[in-house]
Amino acid sequence: MEQIANIVAGLDVEKVRKDFPILGTQVHGKPLVYFDNGATTQKPQVVIDAEARYYENYNSNVHRGVHHLSQVATNAYEQARQTVASFINAAHSHEIIFTKGTTDGINLVANAMSRRFLKAGDTVIISAMEHHSNIVPWQIACEDNGATLKVIPINEKGELQMEAFKAMLDETVKIVAVTYVSNTMGTINRVEEIIELAHAKNIPVLIDAAQAIQHISIDVQALKPDFLAFSGHKIYGPTGTGVLYGTTEWLNKLPPYQGGGDMIKTVTFAKTTYNELPYKFEAGTPNIAGAIALAAGIEYLQGLGLEKVQQYEEELMTYALQELRKIDGLRLIGDAAHRSGAISFLVHNIHPFDMGELLDQQGIAVRTGHHCTEPLMDLFRIPGTVRASLSFYNTKEEVDKLVAGVKRAASMLL
Structure with missing residues (x-):
């Protein structure tokens, strides 16, 4: 069912993932879940x-x-x-x-x-x-x-x-x-x-x-x-x-x-x-x-088709926001009607660095800190955020792992 869901926009994500060698990496003994695409994207073999x-x-x-x-x-x-x-x-x-x-x-x-x-x-x-x-x-x-x-x-x-x-x-x-x-x-x-x-x-x-x-x-x-x-x-x-x-x-x-x-x-x-x-x-x-x-x-x-990529990423963003909003105490930083790529959040009073470290132990890569937007952090009166940024090679299954990972980290830190 998950593979079918990841082809809904006309993009065979499971096939696409095989073009990116690093996506098969293990981190702390767990499959890499890479949600730091806003910092840098991974490279297909052709590159x-x-x-x-x-x-x-x-x-x-x-x-x-x-x-x-x-x-x-x-x-x-x-x-x-x-x-x-x-x-x-x-x-x-x-x-x-x-x-x-x-x-x-x-x-x-x-x-x-x-x-x-x-x-x-x-x-x-x-x-x-x-x-x-x-x-x-x-x-x-x-x-x-x-x-x-x-x-x-x-x-x-x-x-x-x-x-x-x-x-x-x-x-x-x-x-x-x-x-x-x-x-x-x-x-x-x-x-x-x-x-x-x-x-x-x-x-x-x-x-x-x-x-x-x-x-x-x-x-x-x-x-x-x-x-x-x-x-x-x-x-x-x-x-x-x-x-x-x-x-x-x-x-x-x-x-x-x-x-x-x-x-x-x-x-x-x-x-x-x-x-x-x-x-x-x-x-x-x-x-x-x-x-x-x-x-x-x-x-x-x-070659993938940017329209297909955009449609798939929009669907993935919608799903990620929907599931993250269900987490108790999670606060989105920025909730614009039109958005792409990145989701920033905090959970209760947990410092983003602590959340990021515990997610890393679960093989989940996110970005933590002020993201080179320190004046924006000052406007929101926060030290930084946890940022999950998406790409077309991410899947709903990975979103589910992120949500579960955030819940697990929160249970350890609260």
């Missing part, structure tokens, strides 16, 4: 193979050699860029900048905006639910220029207060930077409306899609963000990889983030001329193997 194949068969630097291996590596690297562009429906592949991850992409934009577009009296808008990676770079940019950082408030359910946001959009605002999906609460923000409202006043928007890209189909030409950043390791690719999408118009406006090889056309001691897009923002030898393996992860997800 592992793609990275190994690069090093085994055509390891070489890109863009710099006329020899065979360099040309093969360059073709594979640039094909990876095209794969990403197609996945998010970018108008041009040169609008895809390979980065180290979401953090790197946001820092690129914040640094470039700081150097050219921010001054004293200007405003940057973020939200109360942002990851530190979309807070600290903007704090640095504002401090460097005497600009002001303003924060969109949230309600008790963990949803943005859109009327407050509208009131903040004045002539001082130079950029809005918000997350698509909260990494802590799973809240899906109304990014379409945010972008539309900001663009009505000619304000650019950066979307942190680190927690959305693996769950929600994103079409940047329809959504119309000026920038969108995500990490490869959140979408079944390797760590140390990421993508910054930017419109051609905005990428041409921004100065380079770093200097070095490949981002130049000519260099003299008197002056340097910068390269064209996307290379203007890719200084030095890139993570070639990582980009190729990231493309393999994206192609794997596309």
